[in-house]
Amino acid sequence: MTQLRTRIDELIKTEPVTLFMKGTPQLIMCGNSERALRALREAGAPVTAVDIMPDPQIRQELSALSGWPTIPQVFVGGELIGGADIVQELAETGELEQKLLESLGEGYRGRAVEKTVTV
């Protein structure tokens, strides 16, 4: 594994909810990243955002790791949940909240902190 891939892998496994996106929650650069972030926020998820745009290697290593070709990508408890379409669909059916509850435990909404990290 490259150093970058190891770093991404560690992040996915240690952060409760990781969103790989184009831009940051403060400056979103893509409509799909915006849809995913909105769905996560509405479900009260503690989002750890990673901007993939500073270095093309980030996207390459991430997709090699996840086997998922597009951005955004959302991970909960180390598991790939999907891209914007799936996260939005799960949010609409209530399954996203259910998954967050199972992974993070009761009262996760009150503890939700949004942050942006670099890899």
Place this chain on the structure above:
Amino acid sequence: MSAATSLRVLLEQAFPDAPVLEVVDRTGGGDHFQVTVTHPRLAGLTLVDQHRLVYDALSGPLGDGTIHELRIRTRGTG
């Protein structure tokens, strides 16, 4: 052949006789697509695995940059 038609051909190969198979060129620019597939192959799979099968079918145009943006909606049948 338009990009939308070539996507449809690839999807028809992966999901033969699909009850629902739609490809919409969302912007008319030939690079932003919405695809909708309902097929027995998708039944019983998680949404992640359903979308993976669509990505597999479209790996060519995804890899060569034909597809700039892809929205996917999938359903199993039965």
